[in-house]
Amino acid sequence: MQVEAVSEQVRVQLEGRWVWPTVILCEAVRLRAGSKVVEVTDKGVCHHGVLYIPAGETSGEPVRQASSFIDENDQFLASDLDADRDALADLIRRLRSVDPVQTLDSLLQELRLGRYPLLHGKAFRSPWVWVLRPAIR
Numbered sequence: 001m002q003v004e005a006v007s008e009q010v011r012v013q014l015e016g017r018w019v020w021p022t023v024i025l026c027e028a029v030r031l032r033a034g035s036k037v038v039e040v041t042d043k044g045v046c047h048h049g050v051l052y053i054p055a056g057e058t059s060g061e062p063v064r065q066a067s068s069f070i071d072e073n074d075q076f077l078a079s080d081l082d083a084d085r086d087a088l089a090d091l092i093r094r095l096r097s098v099d100p101v102q103t104l105d106s107l108l109q110e111l112r113l114g115r116y117p118l119l120h121g122k123a124f125r126s127p128w129v130w131v132l133r134p135a136i137r
Contacts, residue, residue, distance in 0.1 A: 001031065001032070001033050001047070002030075002031070003029060003030070003032075003044045003045060003047040003048075003050075003052060004029070004030040004032070005024045005026035005027055005029060005030075005052050006026055006027050006028040006029065006030050006039065006054075007027035007028070008024055008025070009025045009026060009027075009095075010024075010025045011023070011024050011025075012062075012091070012094055012095070014051070014087060014088055014091055014130070015057055015087070016063065016080075016083065016084035016087050016088070017079075017080045017083040017084055017087070017118055018065045018067060018069060018080035018081070018083075018084055019066045019084050020061055021046065021049050021050060021051045021063075021066050022049065022050045023050075023051045023052070023053060023088070023091060023092075024050060024052050024053065024102075025053050025095055025096065026052060026053065026054055026055075027041070027054060027055050027094070028040060028041045028054045028055070029044075029052040029054050031040075031043045031045065032091045034053035036089040040054055041054045041055060041056045042054065042055070042056030042057060043061075043062070043063030044057040045056055045062065045065070046062055046120060049066070050088070051066060051088070053063075057092065057095070058089060058092055059085075060084075060085040060086060060087070060088035060089030060090075060092065061085060062086050062088065062123065063081070063084045063085050064081070064085075067084075069081040069084075079120070080120060085087075091108075093106065094106070
């Protein structure tokens with residue numbers, strides 16, 4: 001079986017609680033077995049420790065293909081599965097984001113600022129213009 005990313009967009013490492021696969025976001029995943037070829041556009045595919053995530057995948061469910069989430073004592077790690085599935089879904093959402101306002105709103109929601117009583121009922125306006133640039137590698 002050969003697996004290929006069609007129109008690869010980005011390649012990153014998922015830092016999950018239980019799994020740490022390479023994640024490739026792409027338009028589609030091409031699966032080839034002999035002369036048979038299939039393109040998948042709505043479900044992620046895990047192959048040799050790499051999660052191929054096509055444009056239609058948003059759920060984070062492909063982490064189930066990366067591991068059984070069963071430890072050395074044959075215990076199913078439900079909370080680790082949930083955490084890794086949520087981490088993958090969040091990573092997909094962040095990497096595919098195209099609207100800066102929606103992206104900033106998503107980041108602020110993750111901070112759960114409502115948990116800080118000091119901030120209740122407060123409004124903030126920044127006099128600075130923030131320009132985000134890609135990290136230099």
